Amino acid sequence: MNQNQRLKGQTALVTGANSGIGRAIAVEFAKEGANVVINYVTNKEATEQMLDEIRSFGGIATALEADVSREDQVMAMFRQAIITFGTIDILVNNAGIQRDSAFADMSLEDWLLVLNVNLTGQFLCSREAVREFMRRGLVPERSVSLGKIICISSVHEVIPWAGHANYAASKGGIKLLMESMAQELGPHKIRVNSIAPGAIKTPINKSAWSTPEAEAKLLLLIPYGRVGEPFDIARTAVWLASDESDYVHGASVFVDGGMTLYPGFSTNG
Ligand code: BGC
Secondary structure: OOOOOOOOOOEEEEOOOOOHHHHHHHHHHHHOOOEEEEEEOOOHHHHHHHHHHHHHOOOEEEEEEOOOOOHHHHHHHHHHHHHHHOOOOEEEEOOOOOOOOOHHHOOHHHHHHHHHHHHHHHHHHHHHHHHHHHHHOOOOOOOOOOEEEEEEOOHHHOOOOOOOHHHHHHHHHHHHHHHHHHHHHHHHOEEEEEEEEOOEOOHHHHHHOOOHHHHHHHHOOOOOOOOEOHHHHHHHHHHHHOHHHOOOOOOEEEEOOOHHHOHHHHOOO
């Protein structure tokens, strides 16, 4: 447990929380005193291990299975989370997948799957969270805002990505979804932001960092000279979820070791 408990008494729902970036965020939130709802869709065993880990340091968490692209499952998950913890104060839209292929070979199925999970999933979860924030009203002892939404986007909300048109389109969509929600919901004191990670060591991109050759190639894209770790994103998420960042609204916070600085131009152009 962390000393200052920046999220004490708040309830956070993190989607896709049993691996990679989502896992790190959920564990860190629990260390900061939040009640954590771990959403997952596969790998119950990993989820149980995570619950044990969180409970071992005195953290509070529960796990709920739901496919974020399914309206009925998302609504049921929010209902259950609210029964368990009373309300939700923070949503982290983290669930995301890749199904890569050359553009001419991309199947409609892979296009729709990625858009449904990565973009529609963020819409469905955000809508339920906003409904709950508005139902509950402000609780000043817990936070100065009615609720916080953090969208996990990607550097690919601005960097085009050959061979990943579905993924880049989903992340570009998240950018304007987040900004439109921020514009509309700010007056209700709902704070909406994105984190745009660069290359972070998780299962989604293992082939890009798991051998020395692959890592060396990846590092050419990262001016700061190291591949990110899930904790780099988790600590940014804690800050964005806490009142410390209360005036940050409608922002994409790039946590990418400088990947968006177009390092190719440092020796050319
Ligand atoms: C992708 C990773 C990739 C990173 C940087 C992320 O959004 O999921 O596969 O390594 O962007 O390109």
